[in-house]
Amino acid sequence: MNFKKLILNPELYANIAYKRIRNRVRVLCYRGDIVVCEICNWRGKKFFKGCCPKCNSLPRTRLIPFSLAYFKLLNDTPKLLHVAPNVNEFNYIKDKVTPLDSYDRLNIRPVKHINIVQDLTNTSLKEFSYDLAIAWHVLEHIPKDQQAIAEVYRLLKKGGHFLVSVPIYPLENMTTFEDVNLPYEDYERIHGHYDHCRSCGLDYYKRFEAIGFKVSQLLVKDLETEFVDRFGLRTDHVVWCFTK
Template structure:
């Protein structure tokens, strides 16, 4: 059974996976119900999570009910400590993750806009490097696991800064190699198999190192590097299925900009 799910999750194109997962995930969630793992997004317990990964498979990382990964559950736990679920906010969400989409859409405190070039969940089809939104438009921006796909990520960061309101904030997660001091990018690498081997996924164009945070600061953001796991026990980290070394980049646009 697990091998069938593994093939399905990693071989089906993502846009199609999003469309058919609405009826598949409840079945998978029912089959995996139990104790041992907890998804804070839907509040349900599972006997295990599912494996997931392109070049390298990771065990017990994909929650059956929400199809959330480590990064999604980490973000949710962070948001639970903020006023995100109660304060009136204008939210811009790039490449909206299925684990969040329906939940954010029904939140009465949010004015919710989704955007992407390909995602069927995007209400506005747009290029992140040339956004159709006015300056200083959004209180909160989520742009997670997007920038590693963008050849001109500096331009994309500048656009994120432009459309964020002064005093606003955002979370821009990327696959981060914490052992690498500098980001590696080579635009000559275009073959999908080579990209998967070198960058970790067929459609990634770089591997981010720890200089990622300073790159965000360079366009004007104030960046807080949050290691939420410092507040959790090892048992909680395992139960939530988190990556214990993942850093959340909390980016704020200073007032007066």
């Protein structure tokens, strides 16, 4: 947190303090058994605009534990590679996914909870090192995503899995679109986010098949409503489980 910015901007400080107090109140006053956040184990009456009041997890983050169970990946994942996890993802895996012989977190930039600072498109890691890899709303940020996919394929053991989710933009978009000549300043207008270098479609899995992966798919919209509501998921999200 930039404390200098807070000092120079008292309104920002007040807003952060207000949100923290508000969330603490919500955690206590909205306790119940209607919804469950598997990231922090909070149980309550509802999520707030998709967010958990205790850990601020988003629907896409809460989809990780659901997907691990859905694809039955929790029983045999002793060596895990997690690509650019956020803090909530890291804490969930570290505290709740066991047993793990090793849990490596890779990012191109140094971050406190990251232990491997390398470019996913060209790592120095040994091949056949991991049983499972996870990349959650990451690949849409990587220009050479097919090189990254091929690198994960190299790092996985035979029979290993690569669990992936990317945002589909626009909603229900069928065909992935990218233009390598598109200026960075146009990313948000074309791809819906200032740092997304492509608009992923529901056909995005084909890039993994081309590398050699076999694919299984989870469309949240096809789940029973009770699961979507209880875990606070979003029906426009998609998850693929790729197997080497």
